[in-house]
Amino acid sequence: MKIAFVGKGGSGKTTLSSLFIRHLAANEAPVVAVDADINQHLGAALGLPEDEAAALPALGAHLPLIKEYLRGSNPRIASTDSMIKTTPPGAGSRLLRVTEDNPVYAACARTLLLDGEPVRLMATGPFTEADLGVACYHSKVGAVELCLNHLVDGPDEYVVVDMTAGSDSFASGLFTRFDMTFLVAEPTRKGVSVYRQYKEYARDFGIALRVVGNKVQGPEDIEFLQDEVGEDLLVTFGHSDWVRAMEKGRPAPFDLLEATNRLALQALQNAAEDSYADRDWDKYTEQMVHFHLRNAESWGNAKTGADLAEQVDPGFVLHEALVSPRSTPQPA
Numbered sequence: 001m002k003i004a005f006v007g008k009g010g011s012g013k014t015t016l017s018s019l020f021i022r023h024l025a026a027n028e029a030p031v032v033a034v035d036a037d038i039n040q041h042l043g044a045a046l047g048l049p050e051d052e053a054a055a056l057p058a059l060g061a062h063l064p065l066i067k068e069y070l071r072g073s074n075p076r077i078a079s080t081d082s083m084i085k086t087t088p089p090g091a092g093s094r095l096l097r098v099t100e101d102n103p104v105y106a107a108c109a110r111t112l113l114l115d116g117e118p119v120r121l122m123a124t125g126p127f128t129e130a131d132l133g134v135a136c137y138h139s140k141v142g143a144v145e146l147c148l149n150h151l152v153d154g155p156d157e158y159v160v161v162d163m164t165a166g167s168d169s170f171a172s173g174l175f176t177r178f179d180m181t182f183l184v185a186e187p188t189r190k191g192v193s194v195y196r197q198y199k200e201y202a203r204d205f206g207i208a209l210r211v212v213g214n215k216v217q218g219p220e221d222i223e224f225l226q227d228e229v230g231e232d233l234l235v236t237f238g239h240s241d242w243v244r245a246m247e248k249g250r251p252a253p254f255d256l257l258e259a260t261n262r263l264a265l266q267a268l269q270n271a272a273e274d275s276y277a278d279r280d281w282d283k284y285t286e287q288m289v290h291f292h293l294r295n296a297e298s299w300g301n302a303k304t305g306a307d308l309a310e311q312v313d314p315g316f317v318l319h320e321a322l323v324s325p326r327s328t329p330q331p332a
Helices: 013-026 050-054 060-071 103-108 138-149 189-205 219-232 241-247 259-278 281-304
Strands: 002-007 031-035 109-114 117-123 158-162 180-185 209-213 233-236
Touching: 002 013, 002 189, 013 031, 013 109, 013 117, 013 158, 013 180, 013 241, 013 259, 060 103, 060 138, 103 109, 103 117, 180 189, 180 259, 189 209, 189 219, 209 219, 219 233, 233 259
Parallel strands: 002 158, 002 180, 031 117, 031 158, 180 209, 209 233
Antiparallel strands: 109 117
């Protein structure tokens, strides 16, 4: 399943996404974690020293390799120069699977051991000085969108993406690539403002959206969130001594996380698993094609000099039947 964590800056979405990743790993679920936030803090939140987190390979820097691998023998794609972030797979395309080994993971992922359990971590890469004034961050997350377009995942496999803050993900079709979106909101007016934006933008696309209250200090905070987001409120998190110790660089074993917060994480997993029943690969593929055609007409055709609508394979539907037997990632 593909899970997104979104929210305004400072809401704690990176902390909660890292806790969810640790929770899944502790339950021995295969996990690929992706840091798609402009601030790139997920590696550190998962326990990497700052220098190692900063040295993670950037997906954007390996875009030519990613395109070449995913293109495969697809006859509708003349060359990788004509591939853009929304290019859909078709007959002959190579697909990514959560647990396999492939050149994309070899170049762009690092395997962490979280309390002895392996998790693959990928990062879009930071916004560099060379980008200032000449690029937008959406060019960075284009590699993530392309990979998700070619990803086949099963019900007991997880791809967890820590998204960029606010509603910026709506600048592309990336927001439709997930089975469940968890919106982290503080119990304040500003904290729920991003929820209102997400709810409005996602309405026409059938996005599964649940709110996770964070930094909740008591019943009044819970009541506020319930009044503001209604039935979309799934669960809340309060203060955590475990998290505070982790942020000081003194992480304790994950099984020492407070019981209430462990139960809250299980509620997130339960909600994600429930969303699997609503998975519709036909709709998923249709949305992929929809945004590809929009991007082609808006800028892609002009940039590549090709009619990118010809890349659409009308008989192809991404589906779990395309999943091959799994292999377990080994620590790097």
